[in-house]
Amino acid sequence: MKKYELVADKIKDYITEKQLHHGDKLPTITDLMKKYQVGKSTILQAITLLTQRGIVYKVQGSGVFVRPTGQDGYMSLTDNAGFAHVLKKPTTEVIEFSEKKAPKPISEHLHSNEECYFIKRLRKQDGKPFVLEESYYRKSIIPFMSKEIAEGSIFDYIREGLKKEIRFSDKYMRVRKLTADEAKYLELKEGDPCLEVYDTFYLANGTAFDSSKLVYNYKNSKFYDQSSDDII
The missing domain is CATH 1.10.10.10 (Winged helix-like DNA-binding domain superfamily/Winged helix DNA-binding domain)
Structure with missing residues (x-):
């Protein structure tokens, strides 16, 4: 940093x-x-x-x-700090850890079709699932990853272990219905509503290194956003 x-x-x-x-x-x-x-x-x-x-x-x-702080239990839509820094004691279950090429539109967001670390995780707060996350990390930029690292804060590892500066992100959001697989992990019903977010993160030099799809549980997820004071 x-x-x-x-x-x-x-x-x-x-x-x-x-x-x-x-x-x-x-x-x-x-x-x-x-x-x-x-x-x-x-x-x-x-x-x-x-x-x-x-x-x-x-x-x-x-x-x-x-300025006023966000209410307890609400997550910022724009903060790139990571869940471990904005929620109280979230838990992480690594469902899959493998190496593969990213499918579209992930590969387009990464501007690369190279081999990636693929990590599928279920995040919980107070024992309740709030987001199912599928992430692709470019191996040419993140040379080492492990299941143990994925069980903690990956961004802390990138910042402190790899000494890389995470600078900004692009987010694309839509509301849709859950698939059967997503509903199983989020403890909901197939066809229930969800918020889907595609997140692409960039280093200080503008290189995209991570693109993720996050599917939020509509019952257990709450959000807020704060604009800066120079928007007018």
Whole structure:
């Protein structure tokens, strides 16, 4: 991770530790520079990142303030941190771990038809299944993967183990009906509604390395989204 990203995480932790609420003001830029022993540009980049993530907002001439947090149990539609960072103690069951080429439209999203690691996982919260996930990771970019890694946070492994910077993603969503196989894992009935999300993730250099299909349980999944404060 880059220095400003580390500082952004520390500021986020500070907000949590101090139990700051909507409208509470952060320390000044100068105070943050002293607190984290970094330069002004690093603090400004960190604040910009937190603004983009919907955690803080800036008021010209007044400072930086805390935004409302998402309600418990709600998942952000735009956060790329991963389930392990946004939910309380989610569990993961690896249903399949293999190596294969990605089918369309996954291969088109990856801009490659190379061999991939294929991982099918069922994610649960409080023992209830909330999403069935099928992911393809390009082997030329993610040179090693294992079932043990897939049972934890794959993104933590990529960031910390492989030292790769995950930068942004594309998401395509639609509402449809569950297949029999999906319904079995999600403990629903075939034909029940679901939210299907195709997610493609990119590194800092713009290379797509992971494309996933996520099928959400309509009973156990709740979402929210926060826009940045510079959209107007």
